[in-house]
Amino acid sequence: MSRAELSDHLLSIKSALVIDDHPLYCDALATTMESIFNTRRIRTATSLGEALQQLRMRFSPDLIILDLNLPDASGLSGFMKIKERMPDIPVIVVSAITTEGVVHSVLAAGAAGFIPKETGRQTFQDAMREIWNGKTYVPPGYALPTRAQATDRSVETISRKIAHLSQQQTRILSLICEGMPNKLIAYEMQLAEATVKAHITALLRRLGVHNRTQAAMLVREVSIRHSLQ
Numbered sequence: 001m002s003r004a005e006l007s008d009h010l011l012s013i014k015s016a017l018v019i020d021d022h023p024l025y026c027d028a029l030a031t032t033m034e035s036i037f038n039t040r041r042i043r044t045a046t047s048l049g050e051a052l053q054q055l056r057m058r059f060s061p062d063l064i065i066l067d068l069n070l071p072d073a074s075g076l077s078g079f080m081k082i083k084e085r086m087p088d089i090p091v092i093v094v095s096a097i098t099t100e101g102v103v104h105s106v107l108a109a110g111a112a113g114f115i116p117k118e119t120g121r122q123t124f125q126d127a128m129r130e131i132w133n134g135k136t137y138v139p140p141g142y143a144l145p146t147r148a149q150a151t152d153r154s155v156e157t158i159s160r161k162i163a164h165l166s167q168q169q170t171r172i173l174s175l176i177c178e179g180m181p182n183k184l185i186a187y188e189m190q191l192a193e194a195t196v197k198a199h200i201t202a203l204l205r206r207l208g209v210h211n212r213t214q215a216a217m218l219v220r221e222v223s224i225r226h227s228l229q
Helices: 003-011 023-037 048-056 076-085 100-108 121-132 147-151 154-163 167-177 182-189 193-207 212-221
Strands: 015-019 041-045 063-067 091-095 113-116
Touching (some): 015 048, 023 041, 023 121, 048 076, 063 076, 076 100, 076 154, 091 100, 091 121, 100 113, 113 121, 154 193, 154 212, 167 193, 167 212, 182 193
Parallel strands (some): 015 041, 015 063, 063 091, 091 113
């Protein structure tokens, strides 16, 4: 057994929660964790709601692996909800979206690392070793956010606001970003148009904006529109 293999064997990552809306990728990550780090207690979730339910059932994993793009979470809002629930547990973000803005936003918000989805097995192994040793993993070609970037809380603040929207409000916000008028939103969600208007009034108040256009612009400005489903 090589020194690196021995080091990984001694890491003893006993438990993990893997959150990804693609079951095959979820299972592949779980299998990789088990084969590399001998992780025996692995739970998976395909949505934020399912993950939070697992955590409410007193499951306290050694670490959490989270995909940013979930069907019931918007951008960093899913990450924020997980961190609020488990503030002392390392959360590693995996994503197919690897723009510099996304990577910096995730790391500035407190992620233990950012691992692109196309990462190979050996790089994943090295990344997990760094994280387990208390370091922040930054993928090759990127740098940790500067102090100025880390202290710019605008993305985190907006993401927190979105995280506290109800599930229906989050869905309505995503449809607003797609340019749907209230009548079509009501049809899409099978709600009365008056109910949709009430939800929009509430979400605008929570986001601190005055109209639908400002709400959509706010989402675009923090580069999380791609994650709204």
